[in-house]
Amino acid sequence: MRFLLWTLLLLAFLASLGFLGVVLVYASYARDLPDYTQLDRRRVFQTARILDRNGELLGEFNDPQGGRRTVVGIDKIPVELRNATIAAEDANFYQHPGFDVVAILRALYLNVRGREIVSGASTITQQLVKNTLLTPEQTPDRKIKEAILAWEVSRRYSKDRILELYLNEVYYGNLAYGVEAAA
Numbered sequence: 001m002r003f004l005l006w007t008l009l010l011l012a013f014l015a016s017l018g019f020l021g022v023v024l025v026y027a028s029y030a031r032d033l034p035d036y037t038q039l040d041r042r043r044v045f046q047t048a049r050i051l052d053r054n055g056e057l058l059g060e061f062n063d064p065q066g067g068r069r070t071v072v073g074i075d076k077i078p079v080e081l082r083n084a085t086i087a088a089e090d091a092n093f094y095q096h097p098g099f100d101v102v103a104i105l106r107a108l109y110l111n112v113r114g115r116e117i118v119s120g121a122s123t124i125t126q127q128l129v130k131n132t133l134l135t136p137e138q139t140p141d142r143k144i145k146e147a148i149l150a151w152e153v154s155r156r157y158s159k160d161r162i163l164e165l166y167l168n169e170v171y172y173g174n175l176a177y178g179v180e181a182a183a
Helices: 002-030 079-089 101-114 124-132 140-156 159-169
Strands: 048-051 057-061 171-173
Touching (some): 079 159, 140 159
């Protein structure tokens, strides 16, 4: 009985140390993070469209430094495209708090075993944060910031709003940013 009690006390102590470590890491990084609260109000380049009085398209003008983009609401994005994106990029999108611990541990294991980066663990929310708030550098520091920001973004915005922002931000190739430009 004493052994069980000591084991429980040791586990409680280790859990407390782990929690304290997470709190210290969060506090250390949180003060230097960019403002995520204006994520849905930030200005992004968009394709200028000239229409005639009947609504017919006369011409489009793209940002020469950016590309093509037309921001659309989630209701204008087909459900099949949303589901396909979630299936391909982040199958647990609606279950996790912005970052996926299981995916992180899996990627860590595969990368250590392969002795190079062979797998990533970024969720849709983390990719949105990386593309809009952070630099694309691949460092452990940036990944920690990305996870913290993804958690904060998931607390502030609905999953559908995060998916909408992501689908309007992601680069689809050939200077097409967002699903409308890619279509």
